[in-house]
Amino acid sequence: MIDEDDRRAFADATRDVRPAKRSDRVPVQSPRRAARAIHSRAAVLETLRESLDGSWSDFSAADIAFRRPPISETAFRRLSRGRFSIEGELDLHGLTRPEAKAALKDFVVECAERGLGCVRIVHGKGTRSGPGGPVLKYLVHHWLARWDLVLAFTSAVPRHGGSGAVYVLLRRR
Template sequence: MRLRYPAPMHEEDDDSALFRAAVGKVDPLRIDATPPPAKPRPRPAVRREAEPSGPGGMAGLLAESPDAVLLRGDASAFRRERVNARDWQRLRRGQFSAQDELDLHGANALEAELLVARFLGESRDAGFGCVRIVHGKGGADGVPVLKNLVDRLLRQRGEVLAFHSAPPAQGGTGALLVLLSRR
């Protein structure tokens, strides 16, 4: 069935009339004098790398405060007490060769969590000492979701001795070099 419209008297009048007929009766918007409350924005986390805290070793601000977040350019860093200063410096400079890599681009948080757990288990079983995890720098409002997720996950894993953001040539703050304990 085809809809038929009456022939317009004037082209401009016809468009306006059709629009008014399609929309129907409308009520004007009420304008309140008070604006809506602003959404809270996360504050940048202050990262510390040189202070030992508790039995877990070098716990950064993320481990101390669940509300703290890393922003796009922030470096991720974590070190257990049993990692010596020389190895920590080598890791920070990117002087360890990554023996395997996991790229999380395109993964959602749940997929990333499963992929990281499987990757770390397989890497440790294979006897790898250092691996790279690429989480990317993207996220909503400058807060990279996967970066913060991976940072928190790695701190909880017993086989992770230390991790640090990769040097710029290896992914910078969008990737991590991870030292693993031997089996």
């Protein structure tokens, strides 16, 4: 228990203390633009109808996976089960293709330079992409597979976004 003398001593010692200014903080991620619909309501309803009658392809729900030769099957299995600690995350929802590619590349380079090993990238499941299926999901897969900093990636487990996100193992610089 704190007695009255200690309270007074503390108050005297901290009398001139002022809160630090918050202007020196750097935002972790730039604010995202709001998502906007690019397909008509009819296209969305058609996709929903096809998904309910079974004629819709499972392509959008398919898991994606990639690994380079230095990554062992055991390490890759651990990655696919979500057993690595996620050290960084990027959400691409609402971005256009060029914006998503630039954001993804900047994120991967920055994380590799910071020495991060495993990151998660949320690209979405493409449920609002219309009849053509997901767009960013397969572009992210394509881009990641081309970059040498990426050692492996696989779809996330359901609690981390499932087929709407990927875990990525990075080569540390």
